[in-house]
Amino acid sequence: MKELTLFGMLKLVVQRDMTLAMRRRADVLTTLIFFVMVVSLFPLGVGPEMEMLRKIAPGVLWVAALLASMLSLGRLFSADHQDGTLEQLMLTPQPLAVVVLGKIIAHWMVSGLPLVLIAPVLGIQFDMRMETLGILILGLLLGTPVLSMIGGIGAALTLGLRGGGVLLSLLVLPLCIPILIFGTAAVDAVASGLSPVSHLSLLGALLVLALTFAPWVAAQALRISME
């Protein structure tokens, strides 16, 4: 049998996880519906004044995205852990970090990307203007992969623990605060007539940083959890 290259392995894992996710579409939809619901609750909670809604929109969307991404993180490794696939994946000659990266990418495409795609609709509900909406989407596009990566570390650390879901949020949410700050700050900057480039660059820098280290750290965490 021909040995897989690193990229081949990555592609294989992404394809496999996507196929699995597409067979259980309900899970994907639950995350999305949760996101829409949390965002829709805010106008009911704080009142329907458009002025205020426009002001809180970026924060609300970002916090909801943060919570929604926590929701699906528990499933990142647990199904493969239960049926033993994870152990087989760990035995492959390719580094475990590549497998983890593949799983994280698939997780983002299933749970992060749909949020980014639905966000404009929700933004319009909050009466956001077009240019701020564009920056919000761009920020979400840069930021949600980082959420998946940091979440991947947390998911690997809490693999197979009782009460894993709540614990996972407790571990991961504080680490996600910078993403939240830069994401909302970029939108605020545009809204007040400033350039959002610095915030978006910082988000991009965090993405590169996470892309470099997070798969490796998550792989280490998996090894600790599986031994």
Added chain:
Amino acid sequence: MAINWFKYSAPSTFYALAGKLIPWFAISAAMMFAVGLYIGFFVAPVDYQQGEFYRIIFIHVPASILSMFLYLVMAVYAALGLIFNTRLSAMMATAIAPTGALFAFISLWTGALWGKPMWGAWWVWDARLTSELILLFLYLGYMALHSSIDDPRRADRASALLAIVGSVNVPIIYFSVKWWNTLHQGSTIKFSGTTMHVAMQQAMFIMLAACWLYAIAVVLARVRSVILERERQTKWVAELPEVRA
């Protein structure tokens, strides 16, 4: 003369050493607290701007400094335990976490008490307050992860990894919160041009030293309990006079 630095990295020898050191650290901490509080309350003059309220800094500032340093010390111990697989380092990291969390809590609490008369609000979303709060969350996450894993070896290694990831994240969080704060609202209060009175400085440094000594004493006492708990099956624990009694 060659000193065997690794002698005290074995839990059995360190247990005895810690037992001998604790009284020294505890007594000196108590003395430093007494002296520091005396100078702070009776010798240091009244601040012309803040009145008597400023005196809370003698506990607030050392607690904040320690809460941050202890996280770093904890992460270093955790990393040592993870890299060299030394049992004692991992135990030290677990023993430090509650003390660090306590100092973070004291720092927030005293900050709120000071904020009410000075700023007119118990809580202000100031960069320093917010990052201290996040630091408390990080401590709580570390302890929650450690206590939810039954196997102590896995618990040590998993929480060590979390501590390291957290310590990488601390500067990022701090700067992001700082920028966030300057964006949303102007900095409310700044300690501009602090020409502190000598007695104030003395009290502050003595209190800082007292907090350090207290932290070391408490951590050593806690690590002794951790050692006893982890090594309860071993022969040397069974032969200890306090265990036999």
